[in-house]
Amino acid sequence: MHSDNTLARLDRAAWExxxxxxxxxxxxxxxxxxxxxxxAADAVQGAWLRLVExxxxxxxxxxxxxxxxxxxxxxxxxxxxxxxxxxxxxxEDLDGPGGATPDPAAEVVDADFGRHVWRRLNALGEPCRSxxxxxxxxxxxxxxxxxxxxxxxxxxxxxxxxxxxSRLRALVADGEAP
Amino acid sequence: xxxxxxxAALRMGAGAxxxxxxxxxxxxxxxxxxxxxxxxxxxxxxPVPPGARSDGLEDGxxxxxxxxxxxxxxxxxxxxxxxxxxxxxxxxxAPVAVASVEVRTPHMSNSRVPSRDGRFAVAGLxxxxxxxxxHRSGEPPVFTRWIHVRP
Numbered sequence: 001m002h003s004d005n006t007l008a009r010l011d012r013a014a015w016e017x018x019x020x021x022x023x024x025x026x027x028x029x030x031x032x033x034x035x036x037x038x039x040a041a042d043a044v045q046g047a048w049l050r051l052v053e054x055x056x057x058x059x060x061x062x063x064x065x066x067x068x069x070x071x072x073x074x075x076x077x078x079x080x081x082x083x084x085x086x087x088x089x090x091x092e093d094l095d096g097p098g099g100a101t102p103d104p105a106a107e108v109v110d111a112d113f114g115r116h117v118w119r120r121l122n123a124l125g126e127p128c129r130s131x132x133x134x135x136x137x138x139x140x141x142x143x144x145x146x147x148x149x150x151x152x153x154x155x156x157x158x159x160x161x162x163x164x165x166s167r168l169r170a171l172v173a174d175g176e177a178p
Numbered sequence: 179x180x181x182x183x184x185x186a187a188l189r190m191g192a193g194a195x196x197x198x199x200x201x202x203x204x205x206x207x208x209x210x211x212x213x214x215x216x217x218x219x220x221x222x223x224x225p226v227p228p229g230a231r232s233d234g235l236e237d238g239x240x241x242x243x244x245x246x247x248x249x250x251x252x253x254x255x256x257x258x259x260x261x262x263x264x265x266x267x268x269x270x271x272a273p274v275a276v277a278s279v280e281v282r283t284p285h286m287s288n289s290r291v292p293s294r295d296g297r298f299a300v301a302g303l304x305x306x307x308x309x310x311x312x313h314r315s316g317e318p319p320v321f322t323r324w325i326h327v328r329p
Binding site: 012024026031032033037040041045046048049050051073079105106108109110111112114115118121135136169173 | 179180181182183184185186187188189190191192193194195196197198200201202204205206208209211212218284306307309321323324326328
């Protein structure tokens with residue numbers, strides 16, 4: 001049963017508008033999982049294919065952007081687990097087509113919010129500021145390369161990165177508090 | 179705020195690692211893969227034979243998936259040989275009233291007339307995403323959800 005309250009009537013122009021608005025965010029989220037360019041392309045394509053199969057079932061067209069980013073994140077997480085050798089399903093576990101619940105936080109992933117986060121990042125001390133800058137601006141950099149650039153032990157890069165991201169998250173959360 | 183969202187936003191804010199043109203082109207092209215009025219077949223569990231792995235994986239061997247909708251059962255088995263994807267399967271229950279079975283990837287489509295007992299097979303597909311569509315006379319097409327297979 002179709003209704004006007006679904007994406008079933010989406011035309012090509014509206015589709016291309018969705019691509020223009022959200023493709024960059026979807027790609028950035030897929031790459032943020034550490035996926036290679038090829039795997040990230042698969043994750044983004046997977047999200048669009050979920051929209052292809054689910055358009056009739058999405059009940060809230062206003063939130064399709066968040067749905068696309070959330071679905072990309074889920075596909076990227078699945079591919080990331082598989083690349084680590086974990087056994088994962090080849091179909092995302094949804095409660096039926098259109099079942100992925102849009103994550104409200106996905107709606108803020110854009111360049112404007114990114115510039116806001118950069119201002120927070122620049123307020124961090126060292127080595128967090130330099131480490132995160134390298135990590136952010138060089139998506140395919142290995143920990144060994146970052147370790148050489150910062151003259152840090154390679155074994156410390158992962159834990160330091162996690163600690164620095166946690167501090168950055170806290171700074172951003174503080175900035176959003178009323 | 180999830181870490182991957184912060185990282186994604188930082189890269190977007192710096193204009194680092196923008197989405198490749200080929201990815202955006204594939205996203206736009208996905209529109210043509212819609213099947214308005216089609217019926218999505220949902221995956222269902224396949225009974226595991228005694229002694230088989232419960233996750234259904236067979237160490238690189240074929241994998242069987244089952245989908246059902248509109249009274250049809252679509253069994254799909256995949257394998258990768260020489261870097262290319264092979265899709266075989268069976269439509270049930272017999273006798274099947276399916277005029278043709280179409281195996282679609284984002285890049286190509288191959289149609290087969292199923293055998294009398296509903297079997298079909300397509301080889302030489304690029305690995306990645308694919309979906310199986312059953313076309314019936316006077317009925318809406320039934321399609322499996324898109325499945326991702328890489329070597």
